[in-house]
Amino acid sequence: QRRVCDNPNDNECFVSSIFPLGGKVVGGSSMFTLTHMQKLQAHRYVLLNCAIVTPFVDEFRDLIKRRSRGRRPSTTEIETRVFKEFVDWFQRL
Numbered sequence: 001q002r003r004v005c006d007n008p009n010d011n012e013c014f015v016s017s018i019f020p021l022g023g024k025v026v027g028g029s030s031m032f033t034l035t036h037m038q039k040l041q042a043h044r045y046v047l048l049n050c051a052i053v054t055p056f057v058d059e060f061r062d063l064i065k066r067r068s069r070g071r072r073p074s075t076t077e078i079e080t081r082v083f084k085e086f087v088d089w090f091q092r093l
Helices: 036-048 051-066 075-092
Strands: none
């Protein structure tokens, strides 16, 4: 059984305790390379849908509200900024 890794040249894949192993292999497998955009989208999806990251997303939303220079940003504006900027902000922590 092979697992998808960011670095396919490594002999071992790190398995996170955040995401338990589940399911079983059915049928064959194949390797493919994600484009930069696909990797970014997958990374963002996982971060924004992972319960352990939720407090950081909430902190980022609060940061957006505090830095809005006296005006209250709309929910749509906040969520757009979370979608576009959260991954970079989270990586800098």
